Amino acid sequence: MKSYLITKLLVELIGIGGIVTPSMAQNNLNYSTEKTQLTANNLSGLPGQTVKQVIAWSRSHKFLPPLQAVQKLEDHYPDYQSIIKLGQKLGQSASYISFEVFVNSNKIVESQTVDYRDYSRMRPSLSFTQKDSEGLKLIQKIYSEQIKKDFIRAKQVESRKSNLSNNFKINIYQGKLFIYQTFNDTNSSQFSIFRPEALNRLLKN
Numbered sequence: 575m576k577s578y579l580i581t582k583l584l585v586e587l588i589g590i591g592g593i594v595t596p597s598m599a600q601n602n603l604n605y606s607t608e609k610t611q612l613t614a615n616n617l618s619g620l621p622g623q624t625v626k627q628v629i630a631w632s633r634s635h636k637f638l639p640p641l642q643a644v645q646k647l648e649d650h651y652p653d654y655q656s657i658i659k660l661g662q663k664l665g666q667s668a669s670y671i672s673f674e675v676f677v678n679s680n681k682i683v684e685s686q687t688v689d690y691r692d693y694s695r696m697r698p699s700l701s702f703t704q705k706d707s708e709g710l711k712l713i714q715k716i717y718s719e720q721i722k723k724d725f726i727r728a729k730q731v732e733s734r735k736s737n738l739s740n741n742f743k744i745n746i747y748q749g750k751l752f753i754y755q756t757f758n759d760t761n762s763s764q765f766s767i768f769r770p771e772a773l774n775r776l777l778k779n
Contacts, residue, residue, distance in 0.1 A: 617720060621685055621752065621769045625654070625677045632656060637715050638673050652687070653677040660696045667693035673716065687766040688716060695761075702756040702765040704728070704747075713765060721767070724749040732777055746776055 619631030632641040641654040652674035660669040672689040690700055690712065700708040704726050714722040728749035736744050736757060747754040753768040755776060768776065 617718060620717070620721075621683045621767055623683055625675070625681045625683055628675060628683050629654065632673075635716075641673075641675060660692065661694060663694040663696070666695075667691075669694045669696040671712075685766055685768045685772065687764055688712065689762070689764050691762045693761050700763055701758040702763045703758065709763065709765070717767075721751070724751045725754050728754055731773070746773075748773060 619628050619635075629641050632638055637658075638656045639658065641656050644652050644655050646653065654675040654677070656673040658671045658673075660671065662668040669692045672687075672691070674687040674689060675683055676685045676687075678684050688702075690702075692700070698708055700706065700712065702709040702713070704710075710722050710726070713725060725747065728747035730745060731748050732746040733743050736742055742757045742759045745756045747756075751770075753770055753773050753776065755764075755766040755768065757764050
């Protein structure tokens with residue numbers, strides 16, 4: 575899991591003050607109840623598009639702050655990232671949502687990850703599964719109803735223990751539109767979207 579390895583960097587970064595635009599400060603607490611309106615462009619900002627297209631999509635997004643380039647100190651770091659700070663309790667690490675974009679050498683988006691970390695327990699429990707209502711609402715909030723439904727209807731093709739920890743399993747799903755990969759731990763959950771051709775590579779890892 576690429577983004578799992580950069581958690582310490584993210585926590586240190588947002589613990590100092592966070593990366594969040596003023597317009598997002600109030601909206602980020604209401605994502606579980608606000609409905610996403612479907613538009614003609616509701617499948618924008620996804621793997622397979624150019625990074626320029628995805629950046630443009632993020633700039634007009636009603637929930638995510640605009641994507642920012644990441645200094646790639648390691649190959650497994652994302653190329654672009656958007657962070658929403660959810661809050662922080664005294665003596666606890668900050669809670670946040672990180673939206674991460676991975677780009678290939680041709681400037682095409684290969685995958686994206688929604689990394690939800692609620693160390694301070696600021697929100698109701700959330701898991702990225704095909705039945706968890708909070709996780710599904712967040713997927714629709716960031717993407718669209720079509721992506722949420724494609725994930726719900728996707729076929730689970732693998733479930734295995736992570737090489738990084740025995741505390742969680744990595745689950746891979748094959749949808750009609752994309753390949754999805756999830757893991758859920760006590761205080762964190764990840765939802766990743768890959769281009770369809772990535773399936774064999776994911777199954778071999």
